[in-house]
Amino acid sequence: EDQVTQSPEALRLQEGESSSLNCSYTVSGLRGLFWYRQDPGKGPEFLFTLYSAGEEKEKERLKATLTKKESFLHITAPKPEDSATYLCAVLPSLSNDYKLSFGAGTTVTVRA
Amino acid sequence: GAVVSQHPSWVICKSGTSVKIECRSLDFQATTMFWYRQFPKQSLMLMATSNEGSKATYEQGVEKDKFLINHASLTLSTLTVTSAHPEDSSFYICSARGWNTQYFGPGTRLTVL
Numbered sequence: 001e002d003q004v005t006q007s008p009e010a011l012r013l014q015e016g017e018s019s020s021l022n023c024s025y026t027v028s029g030l031r032g033l034f035w036y037r038q039d040p041g042k043g044p045e046f047l048f049t050l051y052s053a054g055e056e057k058e059k060e061r062l063k064a065t066l067t068k069k070e071s072f073l074h075i076t077a078p079k080p081e082d083s084a085t086y087l088c089a090v091l092p093s094l095s096n097d098y099k100l101s102f103g104a105g106t107t108v109t110v111r112a
Numbered sequence: 113g114a115v116v117s118q119h120p121s122w123v124i125c126k127s128g129t130s131v132k133i134e135c136r137s138l139d140f141q142a143t144t145m146f147w148y149r150q151f152p153k154q155s156l157m158l159m160a161t162s163n164e165g166s167k168a169t170y171e172q173g174v175e176k177d178k179f180l181i182n183h184a185s186l187t188l189s190t191l192t193v194t195s196a197h198p199e200d201s202s203f204y205i206c207s208a209r210g211w212n213t214q215y216f217g218p219g220t221r222l223t224v225l
Contacts, residue, residue, distance in 0.1 A: 034213050043205045043216035044156070046114070087155065097161050097169070098144055098209045104155045 002027045006088050006103035013078050013110045021073040021086055021106045029093030033071050034100065035064050036087040044087055078110045114210050115139050118217035125196055126225055133191045133220045135206030141186035142208035147179070150203045150219075162189050196224045 003026040013019055025033065032051050036044035048057040050066040057064045061082060063074040073086055085107045089100040115138040125131050135145060143164050148156040160176075162168040162183035170176045178200075180192040189208075193200055201224045207214040 032213070036216070041203075041219070041221070043116075043118075043207075043219045046213055046215055049212050097163075098214065099146070099158065099161060100214060102155050 002090060002092055002101040004088055004090055004101050004103035006086075006106050008106060009104070010107045011109070013075070013108065015079055015110055015112050016077050018074070018076045018078070020075070021088075021108070023071040023073070023088030023103055024069060025071070025088075025090045026069075027090050027092045027101070031091045031093045031095065033066055034089045034091070035062075035071070035073055036089065038085045038087055038105070047086075075108065078108070080110045080112050083108055083110045114215040116206065116208050116215050116217040118206055118220050120220060121218060122221040122223075124223045124225065127197050128195055130192055130194045131196055131222060133193075133204055133206075133222075135189045135191070135208070135217050137187045137208040137215070140208070140210055142189075142210070143186060144209040145183055145189040146207045146209075146214060147181060147189075147191050148205045148207065150205060156205065159191075193222065196222070198224045200224050 005024045007022045032049050035047040038044040048064040053068045055066050061076045065072045085105045087105045088103045117136045119134045145162050147159045159174045160168045160170045162181045164183045168181035183189040203219050205219040207216045
């Protein structure tokens with residue numbers, strides 16, 4: 001069974017204090033790993049798709065990396081507007097309906 | 113690009129009434145759309161997968177007669193909560209399959225009195 005585990009559950013950072021979020025996954029063949037950002041009361045916003053080990057993607061202060069067993073979302077010099085819940089999801093290779101398996105998320109709070 | 117809208121953004125209804133939520137992909141066609149439910153401080157729970165022109169596939173434990181899903185076109189899927197009860201109060205989010213991921217709508221907050 002596909003499994004996605006995110007850690008930590010919550011992360012409190014001072015503005016400018018860089019950190020990383022972890023997403024560990026167990027899947028029967030990975031077709032893609034996805035990162036989303038979700039603000040309270042809103043739908044998830046797509047950030048990145050990673051397809052193979054060694055791949056990296058960047059967007060502003062966020063950088064996502066992928067290994068064969070986990071992905072990291074690095075937040076460099078965060079600002080208060082980076083406060084959100086970050087969700088990781090995987091798409092198995094054998095999926096023919098594009099169903100994603102989501103982790104529980106990491107809630108990031110950045111204090112000014 | 114890849115914008116998904118939902119309507120309404122929030123709705124309050126009386127117990128026993130039915131509520132319809134629309135999900136539209138505005139700038140792309142989506143053969144597959146998904147409906148999720150999210151409780152406070154919890155992750156997304158997939159309710160069903162809908163494919164254009166065919167019956168929706170429901171996840172285990174989701175009552176298909178209570179949550180009616182119709183995917184009549186490549187840009188529109190609807191979720192109807194029939195005979196709603198207070199326990200159906202939740203945040204409902206749809207997503208549409210794009211070329212490389214699912215793109216989510218902004219969500220609909222349903223409150224059943």
